[in-house]
Amino acid sequence: MLRIFHTADWHLGHHLHGVSRQLEHQRFLDWLLGEMHAKQADALIIAGDIFDSANPSSAAQSQLYDFLVKARTWLPNLDIVLVGGNHDSASRLDAPSPILNALGVTVVGGLSRDVDGNIDWQRLLVPLTNAAGEIKAWCGAMPFLRNADLPADQQDDDPLISGMKTLYAGLFEQLQQKAGNGESLILTGHCYMVNGAVSELSERKILGGNQHALPVELFPDDIAYVALGHLHLAQRVGANEHIRYSGSPIPLSFDESDYPHQVVQVDVKAGQPVETASVKIPRSVQLLRIPNGKDFAVLPEVIEQLKSLTLDDLPIEQRPLLELRIRLEKPEPGLHQQIEEVIAKLPLRLLKISKAYSGSEKSLADLKIEERLEELQPLDVFQRCYQNKYDQDAPEALNALFNELVESLQGPE
Numbered sequence: 001m002l003r004i005f006h007t008a009d010w011h012l013g014h015h016l017h018g019v020s021r022q023l024e025h026q027r028f029l030d031w032l033l034g035e036m037h038a039k040q041a042d043a044l045i046i047a048g049d050i051f052d053s054a055n056p057s058s059a060a061q062s063q064l065y066d067f068l069v070k071a072r073t074w075l076p077n078l079d080i081v082l083v084g085g086n087h088d089s090a091s092r093l094d095a096p097s098p099i100l101n102a103l104g105v106t107v108v109g110g111l112s113r114d115v116d117g118n119i120d121w122q123r124l125l126v127p128l129t130n131a132a133g134e135i136k137a138w139c140g141a142m143p144f145l146r147n148a149d150l151p152a153d154q155q156d157d158d159p160l161i162s163g164m165k166t167l168y169a170g171l172f173e174q175l176q177q178k179a180g181n182g183e184s185l186i187l188t189g190h191c192y193m194v195n196g197a198v199s200e201l202s203e204r205k206i207l208g209g210n211q212h213a214l215p216v217e218l219f220p221d222d223i224a225y226v227a228l229g230h231l232h233l234a235q236r237v238g239a240n241e242h243i244r245y246s247g248s249p250i251p252l253s254f255d256e257s258d259y260p261h262q263v264v265q266v267d268v269k270a271g272q273p274v275e276t277a278s279v280k281i282p283r284s285v286q287l288l289r290i291p292n293g294k295d296f297a298v299l300p301e302v303i304e305q306l307k308s309l310t311l312d313d314l315p316i317e318q319r320p321l322l323e324l325r326i327r328l329e330k331p332e333p334g335l336h337q338q339i340e341e342v343i344a345k346l347p348l349r350l351l352k353i354s355k356a357y358s359g360s361e362k363s364l365a366d367l368k369i370e371e372r373l374e375e376l377q378p379l380d381v382f383q384r385c386y387q388n389k390y391d392q393d394a395p396e397a398l399n400a401l402f403n404e405l406v407e408s409l410q411g412p413e
Contacts, residue, residue, distance in 0.1 A: 008047035008229030013060030047229030048085025048190030
């Protein structure tokens with residue numbers, strides 16, 4: 001048997017409304033080390049978005065490399081496969097790969113090509129071994145694929161999807177040539193699949209936008225397991241138990257505070273379907289939203305709920321992070337003062353006050369939500385500008401082109 005731990009979307013270096021998540025990430029990494037040691041993991045797959053940005057801080061980079069060294073020290077035979085995501089800089093991840101390879105860590109930040117434009121497939125083929133050192137599976141370590149990575153000669157109606165199929169078919173062919181003696185085949189991916197559940201506040205639209213969701217037919221039937229990243233909610237793809245998003249290890253927005261954060265334990269046995277188990281990640285810092293969910297409440301109700309909270313008196317860096325969602329009929333000059341008087345007596349950290357306005361004659365469906373520019377996705381700003389200028393919604397094709405432009409600007413190259 002081969003035991004794999006699948007995780008993704010760490011977003012090291014992430015800040016939530018200006019508050020660092022370094023403590024939460026460190027607690028997760030320490031916990032992950034303990035779980036892999038206790039459950040005798042043979043391999044760890046990290047399916048993209050290691051960092052929160054293409055230019056991570058030195059603290060975020062140190063956190064990653066410290067973890068990798070500890071993992072190899074605690075579990076000397078552990079195979080580690082790390083691929084780049086759309087938030088990562090492919091070149092930054094690949095730069096230390098010679099050193100990391102010597103540690104037994106395989107890093108694939110992006111596709112590499114020779115001077116003739118041919119893909120270096122061998123770099124993407126990673127043997128996974130059990131405790132006895134026997135190869136039990138081969139992993140096709142496919143990183144996040146940008147538009148520039150896709151073949152340029154696609155004649156299909158949707159060149160993006162057909163290009164992805166071509167690349168995965170090429171990788172699958174290479175895996176088949178490597179595998180023998182009943183060795184299982186594993187794939188990674190950092191992409192958006194059809195019917196995936198998206199957290200709009202923290203997941204950047206990738207490639208041509210989420211309207212270009214990829215079909216499950218991308219992955220051949222002979223693949224034992226597909227370790228996916230990008231979507232922060234842990235989920236399987238359709239009815240396929242062997243094609244999964246592990247989800248993010250911590251909530252990256254208040255919309256994700258109720259997500260069941262986990263890593264996926266994958267047990268691979270030759271000739272049998274893989275067995276998967278969700279390993280729940282303990283929450284080290286709570287995210288609170290009043291009222292809970294996506295509703296808004298009038299100020300007296302919000303204050304009453306605040307006063308009814310029962311909280312432990314923790315060190316400030318461990319105190320819950322709070323968002324208040326308040327419904328107003330008109331601007332309330334004393335709102336912040338009233339809230340601050342209550343908050344000052346509670347061991348928590350107020351990060352955000354969301355306000356929604358409605359006149360007394362309007363229904364809840366007519367709420368106008370006040371948003372700050374930094375809370376909007378680039379596409380949201382573009383669509384509002386287009387609507388303001390042309391008095392109509394931007395066409396989907398134009399939205400896709402805008403997403404492609406943003407991706408090229410936000411990319412590392």
